[in-house]
Amino acid sequence: MRFRSVTLAGLAIALSACTTTAPSLSPKNAVETRWVGQSAGVFFAKYGPPLSDVDSGGTTTYNWRGGYRTTTIPAKYDETKDGKRGRQTSSARKVYLSCTVQITVGGDYKIRSIRTVSDRPGVNGPSYCAEFLGGE
Numbered sequence: 001m002r003f004r005s006v007t008l009a010g011l012a013i014a015l016s017a018c019t020t021t022a023p024s025l026s027p028k029n030a031v032e033t034r035w036v037g038q039s040a041g042v043f044f045a046k047y048g049p050p051l052s053d054v055d056s057g058g059t060t061t062y063n064w065r066g067g068y069r070t071t072t073i074p075a076k077y078d079e080t081k082d083g084k085r086g087r088q089t090s091s092a093r094k095v096y097l098s099c100t101v102q103i104t105v106g107g108d109y110k111i112r113s114i115r116t117v118s119d120r121p122g123v124n125g126p127s128y129c130a131e132f133l134g135g136e
Contacts, residue, residue: 029127030134031101035114040105047133050103059112060105067099067132071123097122099129 035043040062044050050062072094078086100117114133122128 029116030130031114031116034134035103035111038111040103040109040111043103043111058107062103062105063100063117064103065098065100067097067128069097069128069132071095071097095120097128097132099132101129101133 044064047064047066050064053060053062072092075088075092076090077088080086097120099119102115102117103111104113104115106112116127116129119127119129122131124131
């Protein structure tokens with residue numbers, strides 16, 4: 001019985017040291033930084049209308065897809081010791097890029113959140129959505 005009491009006391013002390021934090025409401029990526037707090041009308045005027053929307057009380061969630069682009073990734077080659085191009089390690093290929101996001105809009109038609117649903121590596125970085133939607 002004494003062992004149980006000591007174990008429970010130790011567990012209570014260990015758990016009292018744990019704290020919970022609210023999730024950060026600050027934007028986490030370039031798309032959120034650019035669009036959270038902006039008017040959804042400006043977004044749709046610049047990039048086109050949404051595919052669908054779902055009304056849920058005071059908010060509306062829009063599904064949007066766009067930014068269609070075809071780009072060619074050049075072939076890669078090994079480099080020889082004298083700095084010349086060696087044998088080919090990967091061939092050139094075409095990549096079809098697009099971006100799909102879910103936009104949650106409040107009753108004032110301001111963007112509350114924007115979540116990337118599907119994304120591919122971009123031309124200049126790991127996210128095509130960040131390249132396409134994150135810039136001004």
